[in-house]
Amino acid sequence: MTSATLSDLALAHLLADAARTAIMPYFRQAGLVAQSKESARFDPVTVADRAAEQAMRDLLTLHRPQDGIWGEEFGRQEGTSGREWVLDPIDGTRAFISGTPTWGVLIALSDENGPTLGIIDQPYTRERFIGAKGDGGSRVSELVGPLGTVELATRDTHDLDQAILFTTFPEIGTPTERAAFEAVAARVKLTRYGLDCYALGLLAAGQIDLVIEAGLSAYDIQGPIAVIEAAGGVVTNWRGEPAHLGGRVIAAANPDIHAAALAMLATAEA
Known part of the structure; x- marks a missing residue:
């Protein structure tokens, strides 16, 4: 070829x-x-x-x-x-x-x-x-x-109290970012740590519901964005804007769970 x-x-x-x-x-x-x-x-x-x-x-x-x-x-x-x-x-x-x-x-x-x-x-x-x-x-x-x-198909979880959440580092981001993440973590059913990009693959595969990160570079997230969106998920920054340049990123299984978590992360933008 x-x-x-x-x-x-x-x-x-x-x-x-x-x-x-x-x-x-x-x-x-x-x-x-x-x-x-x-x-x-x-x-x-x-x-x-x-x-x-x-x-x-x-x-x-x-x-x-x-x-x-x-x-x-x-x-x-x-x-x-x-x-x-x-x-x-x-x-x-x-x-x-x-x-x-x-x-x-x-x-x-x-x-x-x-x-x-x-x-x-x-x-x-x-x-x-x-x-x-x-x-x-x-x-x-x-x-x-x-x-x-x-x-690949993302999950249809719609309530935060039933969601599974991942992030890479327990000490995510700045103190303000960490407080916003911890507010979401306090609401979900299960929070786990440390899988890097593999967690984003699991989200696309319908195994988990949310991945929230801070301090990403473009090369950390662009591949996963395409994978997750094709599977039915949503990826934005913490303001709900495009995330392909990195920074604070939320990946969610569907629009409902994305909106619920995004509203709580907005405290980091205040």
Whole structure:
């Protein structure tokens, strides 16, 4: 298949495959070194992060040289097409270096309106969450994994007191942001922590109802936005606005649960 006939979705799968191949030789291997990208806090990066992003960039240079690339490890490369591939080679590097299978590869294809295609890929469990919207209302929304291929669909929970909520860090954000999150957490049935992008995949798969985060970058959320929206969910910032540039983000299974949680998060915007 030539670059001219390779669809965007097929290319996204090639990117995810290449990232898997680059990453897996390092997972749970003794001697893996993690450097911190910041001095004030531990923000790890490994050779696996860089190898995976480079492998994806090489494929994009070959097949979509006109498109832009925005990756966590190597920054932003402008294109001429008005489209951009947004890459997080390992979302959850802390989980990766700890040996837990809750990290993932995030891939998005975006235009000026945000992501139109996204993948959340977990190489160790071999689960790939896929979401894409095409012309005329067509869409792809599926999970490909060890149990086969199933359609993604978010839950129909409508009351906060029945909801399952996730965030990555218990100490989410600033004190004001933490207070707003804790107000929602006090209302839901169950609150859990620490899954990074895997929680967003679980939301798309109908396992949980809410993910609330603060301090995200664009590459942390663009792939999951496409996956969750294709599955029927809602992703915005804490003001109900587009979230594809990151920041404070709420992902919800449906408009009702989104509205209920968003009203409580509004206290952080006061």
